[in-house]
Amino acid sequence: MDKLLYLTHTRPDISFSVSYLSQFLSKPNDKHFEGAKRILRYIKGSISVGIFMPTVSDFKLKGYTDSDWAGCLDSRKSVFAYCFYLDNSLISWKSKKQQVVARSSAEVEYREMALGACEAQWLIYLMHNL
Incomplete structure (x- = not known):
């Protein structure tokens, strides 16, 4: 594994x-x-599938987040995910089950957007340092 x-x-x-x-x-x-x-x-x-990194980039960061309320059928916990692109190249992603059972879909969305915003802030900080 x-x-x-x-x-x-x-x-x-x-x-x-x-x-x-x-x-x-x-x-x-x-x-x-x-x-x-x-x-x-x-x-x-699918050996040929992978991440493509072009040599020319405008350094535009795009991010997407998503979640599903009580998506795990085993524990009824929500699963959230985010991904960030630098132009058209995927540079950061995560999919994870939340630690607690959420009471509403709004709570799940708030948690995953907060985690996505933290990742975006870290990526911007990293790009400024590079």
């Missing part, structure tokens, strides 16, 4: 699947093993 987690740094398309499977590392069963094999088959069939 460690190698799959490492691979998510360059393959954001498998991030959600790998993070979902990693929840069950302490007590895996046959369904989880089948899920891991399915991810490996997908990777084998």
